[in-house]
Structure formats: C-alpha cells, structure tokens
Amino acid sequence: MxxxxxxxxxxxxxxxxxxxxxxxxxxxxxxxxxxxxxxxxxxxxxxxxxxxxxxxxxxxxxxxxxxxxxxxxxxxxxxxxxxxxxxxxxxxxxxxxxxxxxxxxxxxxxxxxxxxxxxxxxxxxxxxxxxxxxxxxxxxxxxxxxxxxxxxxxxxxxxxxxxxxxxxxxxxxxxxxxxxxxxxxxxxxxxxxxxxxxxxxxxxxxxxxxxxxxxxxxxxxxxxxxxxxxxxxxxxxxxxxxxxxxxxxxxxxxxxxxxxxxxxxxxxxPVETVMEEYLKYAIRYDNHAFNTKYCLCQMLRDKVETPQGKLVQAAQTNAEFRFMRGFIEEQQAKRNALQSHCLQDRPIMDGDVLTMAVKFERREYPPQITPKMFLLEWSRKEKLEQPSYETVQRTQDRAFQSTVTVAEKKYRSSLWEKSKKFAEQAAAIVCLRVLGIPEGRIGEEDSGLVCKRKREMKGINGSDEEGSKKRHLVDGQEEIKTTKTESVTNGDCHTQNSEQTKS
CATH class of the missing domain: 3.20.20.70 (Aldolase class I)
Structure with a gap:
C-alpha cells in the first residue's frame, strides 16, 4: 500500500x-x-x-x-x-x-x-x-x-x-x-x-x-x-x-x-518480485489464465525465451500458475544470491549437505575443461574414492539439482539447473570452493590437476569427466549409471573401467 x-x-x-x-x-x-x-x-x-x-x-x-x-x-x-x-x-x-x-x-x-x-x-x-x-x-x-x-x-x-x-x-x-x-x-x-x-x-x-x-x-x-x-x-x-x-x-x-x-x-x-505479487491477485480474482500469461510475458520482455519464460508460456490454467509462484520465488532467491558475491562465498548447511548459491557458466571455463574434471583428478591425487553424484529432477519444470559426495561429505548448489550435466558441474563447484581447490576457471593459475594430454583426449573422445558414479532420480525412481572414467597416475593419462579403478 x-x-x-x-x-x-x-x-x-x-x-x-x-x-x-x-x-x-x-x-x-x-x-x-x-x-x-x-x-x-x-x-x-x-x-x-x-x-x-x-x-x-x-x-x-x-x-x-x-x-x-x-x-x-x-x-x-x-x-x-x-x-x-x-x-x-x-x-x-x-x-x-x-x-x-x-x-x-x-x-x-x-x-x-x-x-x-x-x-x-x-x-x-x-x-x-x-x-x-x-x-x-x-x-x-x-x-x-x-x-x-x-x-x-x-x-x-x-x-x-x-x-x-x-x-x-x-x-x-x-x-x-x-x-x-x-x-x-x-x-x-x-x-x-x-x-x-x-x-x-x-x-x-x-x-x-x-x-x-x-x-x-x-x-x-x-x-x-x-x-x-x-x-x-x-x-x-x-x-x-x-x-x-x-x-x-x-x-x-x-x-x-x-x-x-x-x-x-x-x-x-525486481521483476520476479512484481510477477509474484501480480500472480497473487491473478489467482485471488480468478483471472483468465491466458490474460495472466500475456501480462507475465510482457513483464519478462527479452527473458521470455528463458526457462522461466518458457514455463510461463506453457501454463494453461491458473492451477499451473500456482506452482509457478514457487518457481518465481526461487528465481528471486537466485537473483539475490547472484547479486551478492559474499553470499556465494559462504556455505550453508542444509541438513547434512553443504550448500552454496552457485551457477555453472560454461563460458567461464576453457574448452574441454570443467569443474568435475578437477574434482575427479583431485580425489584421485588424494587417494579418495571418486566423487559420487546424485541428481534429482523437478517434475513441474524439469529442472535439475545434484548432490556430490566426496570423502563422505555432501555438497550441493541451492540453485536448479537446466540440465543434469550442469547440475553436476554446479555441485562440483560447491565442493571445490568449500575445499579451496582450483576449479579450472579462465584466468586461474594452472594447478596441474588436469594434464595437457588429457585435455586433448577429451576433445577427441567428446566425453565428459566419466567415471563418477551417478544416481539419477526422476519422479522418485532411482537410476544408477556407471560409465567409463579417465584416470591420471603419476602424470600419465590412460583409460580404465570405473568398476576396476582404485587410486
């Protein structure tokens, strides 16, 4: 008022x-x-x-x-x-x-x-x-x-x-x-x-x-x-x-x-806040869903093709917009987290999981280099079991969130990602940042964790940092995947089966 x-x-x-x-x-x-x-x-x-x-x-x-x-x-x-x-x-x-x-x-x-x-x-x-x-x-x-x-x-x-x-x-x-x-x-x-x-x-x-x-x-x-x-x-x-x-x-x-x-x-x-307040009135007064959608799209403007915008466009009823209110609250939290660098640098415990508001931005890393690669190689160097990722998919908007376990501790980004791979990368970033380990971003000093030959092999094979044990939960159904991994021993790159590899 x-x-x-x-x-x-x-x-x-x-x-x-x-x-x-x-x-x-x-x-x-x-x-x-x-x-x-x-x-x-x-x-x-x-x-x-x-x-x-x-x-x-x-x-x-x-x-x-x-x-x-x-x-x-x-x-x-x-x-x-x-x-x-x-x-x-x-x-x-x-x-x-x-x-x-x-x-x-x-x-x-x-x-x-x-x-x-x-x-x-x-x-x-x-x-x-x-x-x-x-x-x-x-x-x-x-x-x-x-x-x-x-x-x-x-x-x-x-x-x-x-x-x-x-x-x-x-x-x-x-x-x-x-x-x-x-x-x-x-x-x-x-x-x-x-x-x-x-x-x-x-x-x-x-x-x-x-x-x-x-x-x-x-x-x-x-x-x-x-x-x-x-x-x-x-x-x-x-x-x-x-x-x-x-x-x-x-x-x-x-x-x-x-x-x-x-x-x-x-x-x-912020437009996310305004959209949330608009939706309260739209639902309270049973506004026609297509009219609600039109107004929300006008507020989004050039963001109408983002995941948030596509969610708006896909909604057909006010019942679906009820769900979207929660999504918009999350987007607002994401905005606040991304705008506040100090919040990103401070991990927060969520149950038994260390969380940070982190997004994986591919452009921030060199070609063929990712945070998951750095985390995998660091784990091997420290003679730890390789990282294990558990990924869940949210039904309503099909967004992903992943938790990585390293040395019996769990790490997760509080933000949801558009793909399973991105969600795993975000979880890896959280772990690396909490542990103070280089993550391979452009401009970082070379840590030597990922050798040159491995980078070249990755470009040839087109593979991601295979070898991590992955549990993928979709709508409550657990799917366990084990794929091949590349390991580094004493600086030499070679490929082994993940079930047989022990560093």
Whole structure:
C-alpha cells in the first residue's frame, strides 16, 4: 500500500467527492493488460488512478451486472458467460472505465450500467488499431469532431461521474488545439493526450511540444501519455515527463506494463518480485489464465525465451500458475544470491549437505575443461574414492539439482539447473570452493590437476569427466549409471573401467 495513502485520499477527490485528475499518476488503458490484477498492483505500488482496458460498447451493452460473492467482486457478464469487466471495492474510487464507442446513445447505456461501480468514465479516441478504428471508434473519431462532441455531451449530461476522453494529436498543432477546445466545452473533467500522431507507433518519439500547447490552451487537467519509450524509466522520470510536457498529470502504459513498481517512490523492484505479487491477485480474482500469461510475458520482455519464460508460456490454467509462484520465488532467491558475491562465498548447511548459491557458466571455463574434471583428478591425487553424484529432477519444470559426495561429505548448489550435466558441474563447484581447490576457471593459475594430454583426449573422445558414479532420480525412481572414467597416475593419462579403478 502507498505510504502516502492519507494524503492521496485528500487530493484525489474534489469537494463534491468526485475524482480529481489534477496532479495524479495513472495506469493508462491497455488492451489485455488493464484487467483487475494489474490495476490493483499498480495501486499498491503508488498509482493514484487506474484505467481499465478499452471495452467495446456493443459488447458491454449486452452484459448483466452480477455480484460475485465468492470473489467479492462485481462482474459484468456477457450472454456467453464471459466476464467482460470485473472490479472490486478496493479500486471503486480509483478506477476509470474506458469504453470504445461511436454511438452516443449506446455509450450512455454502458456508462449508466457501470457508473455506480467506477470512479469515472473515459472514451477512447486515440487507439489506432484496426479492431477499434474499423467501427468508427478510437482514433477514427479524431476525424469527426461533431461525433466526439455529441458523445461527450451525452455522457456528461447523463451520468453522475466525471467523464474524460483520451486522444492522439492531429497532424497540425492548430487542428489539435481546435479539437481540445471543443472537447473542453462539453464539460469533461480531463483530457488525456497521447503525444503521437495516429500513424505513429511506440518506437517514434513523443511530441512533448504538442502536449505543452494543449495544456496551455485549456483549463481542464491534461494527462500526458506516451513517454515510456525514452522518457520514463523510473519513478523520478514521471515528474520529469510531467514538466517536459507541461501537463497537470501523467499516465503510463508500457513502462507500467513492464514493471508496475515504476509507480513506487521507493524505486523499481525486481521483476520476479512484481510477477509474484501480480500472480497473487491473478489467482485471488480468478483471472483468465491466458490474460495472466500475456501480462507475465510482457513483464519478462527479452527473458521470455528463458526457462522461466518458457514455463510461463506453457501454463494453461491458473492451477499451473500456482506452482509457478514457487518457481518465481526461487528465481528471486537466485537473483539475490547472484547479486551478492559474499553470499556465494559462504556455505550453508542444509541438513547434512553443504550448500552454496552457485551457477555453472560454461563460458567461464576453457574448452574441454570443467569443474568435475578437477574434482575427479583431485580425489584421485588424494587417494579418495571418486566423487559420487546424485541428481534429482523437478517434475513441474524439469529442472535439475545434484548432490556430490566426496570423502563422505555432501555438497550441493541451492540453485536448479537446466540440465543434469550442469547440475553436476554446479555441485562440483560447491565442493571445490568449500575445499579451496582450483576449479579450472579462465584466468586461474594452472594447478596441474588436469594434464595437457588429457585435455586433448577429451576433445577427441567428446566425453565428459566419466567415471563418477551417478544416481539419477526422476519422479522418485532411482537410476544408477556407471560409465567409463579417465584416470591420471603419476602424470600419465590412460583409460580404465570405473568398476576396476582404485587410486
């Protein structure tokens, strides 16, 4: 919850109790993003106002208002039982219902249907996508100022909640100012201005000069939008965007979609933390699984092809996302461990196993050299039994974790790996680091544990450090594998059967 909750409650409403749009930060309306979980999360992080995704009047007019006692929500349900809009008491005085419409009467019908459950009504006049413009809605309205005026006057006169609209700028500054002055005369409470032309896309820079001119031309609050590309990356940037645009308020779309903690004055949180909090709301309010998946993928951005991202994409139900919450907690622990070098250097006892948060990064080692090779050769040099690896696979995401036993002591990485081989390498690293033994990383002084000829033989044979006894547990089934090993005796390399080798 926002630490400034008391202050916000005093400044968000006018003397009449209506929502004020001056000096606010808002979650902008975004299709497939602005559903209840994302709106609540944005409020938690500090957004003052949240807009729902654009909802088409033709679909909404068929809905029935249903009180959902199980979820403690108010649902607007279509004839096919789809929930078109879901809200709750937590956001009642903060949520703006945005509709797509090209018909004044139908717009009013929808507004009257939802007005007792929302804080304000907004008309989308800026979306350039075909699903909106083909019905004369969205940015298509910009070329029909008479219809804009008709819709807004009908709504302002027909409902008891503030009415706003969100536009894009027109090709000329004069036309843009002329339009917003007509809009102001309809009695709207605020005007949202996306500072791009209809044909421009997010990759194009926002035109702050246009927003400045609009803000000077009208007396109602102007809400600047479109700064996520190059202006708003952190909470501090929100105020800079407001000043650069000359607007009263700011609404964020993509910056908030990628990480809604951008609204927090305490700074951005790791995306894993944000995803975990989002999932709590998605599960609590029975959000549609495909919508949940879409929002999580937007947060992952360029990490969508990572194991975590593939897990998100594979999920089909909220039940599967319940498992993923635990996975995300693990990812957060991994992030914290990797960012804190001191934690990696301090082993922790987990039962009878020494653990460290260690990842095996292949690029950190020379070709044909691995930590397992170093551990094997060190064990032979010390006349110990060769290392024994026990590997388990986690059913839900098929990740691996391995425990290595050396001299009757066990070592394991607390992090899970994408393959069995990587998991064993990570376990070997933990053992080597705890014992203070070189592990063969690039830049380490040559320890002489692995001879040159052995490296060459490994390149020819394509084998890993065979010889370790491996127990592989998959879904509770133990599989014992014994393979060939290469041993070094007095500096000479040769191959023997692991069952016959004793150093």
């Amino acid at each position: 926002n630490d400034c909750c008391g202050l916000i409650n005093r400044t968000l409403t006018t003397m009449s109790g209506r929502l004020s749009f001056r000096n606010i930060t808002a979650l902008a309306p975004m299709v497939r993003v602005g559903t209840l979980p994302m709106r609540l999360l944005a409020l938690d992080y500090g957004a003052d106002v949240v807009y729902c995704e654009e909802l088409i009047d033709i679909k909404m007019v068929q809905c029935q208002r249903v009180v959902n006692e199980l979820l403690d929500t108010v649902d607007f349900v279509a004839p096919d039982d789809r929930v078109m809009f879901r809200t709750c008491e937590r956001e009642k005085d903060r949520v703006v219902f945005q509709m797509g419409t090209a018909d004044p009467d139908r717009a009013l019908t929808v507004a009257k249907l939802v007005e007792h459950d929302v804080a304000a009504i907004d008309v989308n006049m800026g979306c350039p996508k075909e699903y909106s413009t083909k019905g004369g809605m969205g940015a298509a309205l910009l070329s029909d100022p008479d219809k804009i005026e008709s819709i807004l006057r009908k709504l302002v006169g027909g409902v008891n909640k503030p009415v706003t609209c969100k536009i894009r700028i027109l090709p000329s500054l004069e036309d843009t100012i002329s339009l917003v002055k007509r809009i102001e005369k309809t009695g709207v409470a605020a005007i949202g201005v996306h500072g791009r032309f209809k044909e421009e896309r997010p990759r194009h820079p926002v035109h702050c000069d246009y927003i400045q001119a609009v803000a000077k031309a009208v007396s109602v609050p102007v809400i600047a939008n479109g700064g996520s590309l190059d202006l708003v990356k952190t909470y501090a940037d929100i105020e800079e965007f407001r000043k650069a645009s000359g607007a009263s308020s700011v609404m964020l779309a993509r910056a908030a979609m990628w990480n809604p903690s951008v609204f927090s004055p305490k700074g951005l949180l």
